[in-house]
């Protein structure tokens with residue numbers, strides 16, 4: 305009951321309610337265009353990036369993000385400034401750099417210990433992998449990791465995963481037609497609000513702790529750097545987009561975007577290894593030849609392990625964890641592939657169909673890592689492979705995700721063999 309009261313209070317206090325009403329009006333007659341081949345996706349996202357880099361203000365997105373943060377921020381100076389600051393700051397703390405490698409390797413020790421506690425019994429690796437992956441972004445953003453026994457954190461991760469699931473794949477989608485459905489006290493609506501409420505409380509507490517312990521001479525993580533930027537901007541520009549409210553939405557974006565996508569990709573990799581033991585054997589052989597059984601894998605090994613890299617890429621091609629990318633919006637009327645696309649149209653880049661297009665991929669439904677290798681066994685870059693999207697709004701965490709996927713996949717395969725047992729996984 306207490307929770308319901310909170311929800312309704314939350315509903316009434318939304319000052320963007322009027323904005324939502326306007327957006328429903330806008331959305332009611334808005335064309336939605338699905339781009340299903342590479343040429344159309346590239347033309348929209350790269351060649352005509354100025355026209356197609358905005359995001360639509362769908363009511364469900366408005367309610368949850370208030371158009372703040374990076375992922376759903378409108379294309380413009382605020383998004384540009386915030387994305388640039390976030391990317392530079394994450395790089396300062398190791399995103400895409402070798403300095404992050406030891407932290408990922410250390411996290412893998414915990415992941416492997418946790419897997420070993422299951423002995424020879426089948427288990428669901430979701431919570432272990434999602435906790436481990438999330439700890440990497442938490443280390444960069446919050447300066448700390450969370451134990452696998454931390455019930456609050458593991459519950460939060462499950463809620464987040466479920467929240468994303470119901471957002472995309474349940475009657476919650478109807479919120480875009482009838483926004484007040486969001487406040488229904490049952491079913492997926494209630495689940496989504498619970499996830500929003502719990503993640504909000506968790507992130508706000510972490511930001512408050514950082515504000516309390518902030519040492520301007522010695523910033524430890526992304527939040528510290530952002531808070532220093534907020535203080536700096538306050539002195540010279542009262543209208544600045546840097547403030548603690550905006551920080552909350554950016555941290556939320558990093559936490560959610562940085563956990564679920566990489567976790568699911570890694571889980572798909574393990575599942576494909578259990579379904580294709582002959583591929584797993586080849587990966588094992590390459591790991592033995594290049595790294596051996598005891599040494600920790602390093603990014604420096606990547607160039608010598610084309611088959612392993614091709615395997616990860618083929619899993620990403622087949623599974624596409626963000627299959628319809630994140631929707632874009634036409635910020636002006638433009639002609640695309642000969643068709644006039646009116647301003648305000650929603651654009652959906654269908655990455656799934658780009659990755660399964662028989663005109664660009666031979667036998668697209670078959671799992672064949674060798675399609676990413678030339679006749680000498682060297683890795684081929686294929687421009688139609690776009691799991692991270694394209695253009696100005698391409699995934700900001702691409703380098704981080706690639707690092708995590710390589711180090712985690714290799715490290716796990718170095719220690720374990722994954723196989724399926726009566727519908728369960730076993731190692």
Ligand code: HEM
Pocket residue numbers: 349374375376387441557558561562563565566569625626629630691692693694695696697698699700701702704705
């Ligand atoms: C395998 C892992 C990942 C995949 C497949 C993935 C995929 C994507 C895709 C398809 C987009 C939409 C791009 C577009 O609109 O063209 C995106 C956006 C984004 N991703 Fe990722 N992502 C992954 C990991 C990460 C990680 C680890 C982070 C954390 C830093 C992250 C942060 C973001 C952000 C902030 C955006 C929004 C960019 C913007 O709108 O300017 N992603 N991602």
